[in-house]
Amino acid sequence: MPPRSDSDNVGFLVADVTRLLRAEMDRRITAAGLELNPGDARTLSHAARCGSVRQNLLAERIGVEAMTVSSSLDRLEVLGLIERQADSVDRRAKLVHVTQAGEAMLESMQPLAAGLGAEAAKGIAPADWQRFLDTLKHVRANLTAARDQLRKENAAA
Template sequence: MQTSTETETFGFIVNDISRLIRAEMDRRTTEAGLGLTTGEGRVLLNVRRFGPTRQNLLAERLGVEAMTLSGLVDRLESKGYVERQPDPADRRAKLVTLTDEGEAVVCGMEPITAAIRADAARGIDPDDWQLLLAVLKVARNNLMAARAEAQSAESAAA
């Protein structure tokens, strides 16, 4: 069986970019004295982006197990950055919400995320950068649709 050593493919490139962004976020948030892990920062940024979010949905968005997310939320809650509140649509579920202190931390992260984006875009024509973002969004939507289709087929088979 022949194996491919090609690493300049879509998956490898996207994974490398993601890994580099996480490493830079870790380094820069540490330098800024924000006292957050990358995982904690990702939770805060996602809750800010989407608003109060059920823990199971947040875990799925972050690509982590429910127990991993629970630990991250526990730490953020102990720092006063998030709160767990009952979901009015389902009292058994909890919504993770950002506190005012959490909002302030996210505001402290904004210049860091902007600088990382600027570093990534350095030397790329602004129109090309916008095209890249648009194409990546299409790829994301295609993968989300394929996943939804597969889940629907699994549900129908069960």
């Protein structure tokens, strides 16, 4: 009999929680009647988190194809929530900037995210929740460092 996969390992647990959080946030964005579809809201949130960022790096950060993020940015630009400007280092590249209107939209989404966070933390002591968040940040830092080290080694090869 082939070995069974452990559905409670860290990868499955993080993926399941991520899927559930994303689906619920998408539902809340839709229910709130914002001008954005959930994918565009994610793109706007990531753009704000990254600051001035190239489109291709934003796509990588979100985990989608460059064409997907480009379409989303087109819609966000029409709504006046982002601007794209030529990169002074590489004129072929575009930098994404969140506008004041985009910042206002993000502020209107903040209560939705806060409510979801409160729902996720229900029944968990505040100190335990904070320790959980701190642990996730540490895991993220470990994985980012490992990825960066591998890229560095591959570039040297």
